[in-house]
Amino acid sequence: MISLIMIQLFMFLLLFLLGYLIVKKQAYFLLSGFSAKTEEDQQILIKNGYPQAAGRVLMNSSFILLVGLGLSLFEIPYMIELSWLVMIIYLFVHLLYIGKLDNTKHRKRNSLILKMTIVFTFGILGWASYMGLQPNELSISDNRLQISGFYGVEWPLDEITNIELVDTIPKIQVRTNGFSFANRLKGHFRLEELGKGRLFIYRNSPHFIYIEKGDDYIFINSSDSHETKLWYEEMMNQFN
Structure with missing residues (x-):
């Protein structure tokens, strides 16, 4: 900011x-x-x-x-x-x-x-x-986490170190390379305590899925909180 x-x-x-x-x-x-x-x-x-x-x-x-x-x-x-x-x-x-x-x-x-x-x-x-x-979709295939759309990313599942379902995200310090309009945030941001990472979120639609890979991280959710929970359950089933 x-x-x-x-x-x-x-x-x-x-x-x-x-x-x-x-x-x-x-x-x-x-x-x-x-x-x-x-x-x-x-x-x-x-x-x-x-x-x-x-x-x-x-x-x-x-x-x-x-x-x-x-x-x-x-x-x-x-x-x-x-x-x-x-x-x-x-x-x-x-x-x-x-x-x-x-x-x-x-x-x-x-x-x-x-x-x-x-x-x-x-x-x-x-x-x-x-x-x-445009919405981003989260999916898992071929042992890879895939986030579709603008600023999309792929991560190997075996490199993911943490997954959590949270109600809030840390305070945003600055948008480094991304999109921000109304309650939609997408792209690269710097957050307090976490540093640089990627956001694919609807700010006014908690919950948020926090995904960590070493020093890198992602926050993602859907505009539909039920779909967000389904994404989270799918990821946890893969890890379990």
């Missing part, structure tokens, strides 16, 4: 500083592609107020991240993730709007590039969300 807060704070400071330098110090060269434009095009954009508008968009975007950070410190769930979503939508909508201030000869090309970027960005976000929300 501390690492996530530091990233959020860094992005707030970065966007605010860029916006401030553009708006207050007229550091227009910080705008992507501005320095590559002809002197004539630069003057047209400045006259139309394009750099100033873009700088204000960056500053306002930074404030959205700051609000999300502040709310997360009050332990309101998902505020950081939500602030990023709101910031991205705000940023793209306003960049499209201020694009009307660009009446240089490359306006159509720049508008097309921005629209393609928007489609690509939301396409990636949509794909990642879809894959992240």
Whole structure:
């Protein structure tokens, strides 16, 4: 969680500083592609107020991240993730709007590039969300534990050192490479007392199966607690 807060704070400071330098110090060269434009095009954009508008968009975007950070410190769930979503939508909508201030000869090309970027960005976000929300299945075959789906893993049964059915998991310190949205957690996380491991869980649907292999571990459950118990019983039958 501390690492996530530091990233959020860094992005707030970065966007605010860029916006401030553009708006207050007229550091227009910080705008992507501005320095590559002809002197004539630069003057047209400045006259139309394009750099100033873009700088204000960056500053306002930074404030959205700051609000999300502040709310997360009050332990309101998902505020950081939500602030990023709101910031991205705000940023793209306003960049499209201020694009009307660009009446240089490359306006159509720049508008097309921005629209393609928007489609690509939301396409990636949509794909990642879809894959992240897909269920993972636990199965045992050929003396191997198999967890299907995104971030799935296979472990030989003879290397598993501990299996437990628990009601809670330790506090999550940071997501190192994974998916986190609403009550769904999937991928690589670092937990208090346990260190790095993998989660495939619905946070609001206890029980959880804890599986340990040396220094590595997995927490997994189903959205249906009855199915979770069936998985656990199947694993215990294999070991017994």
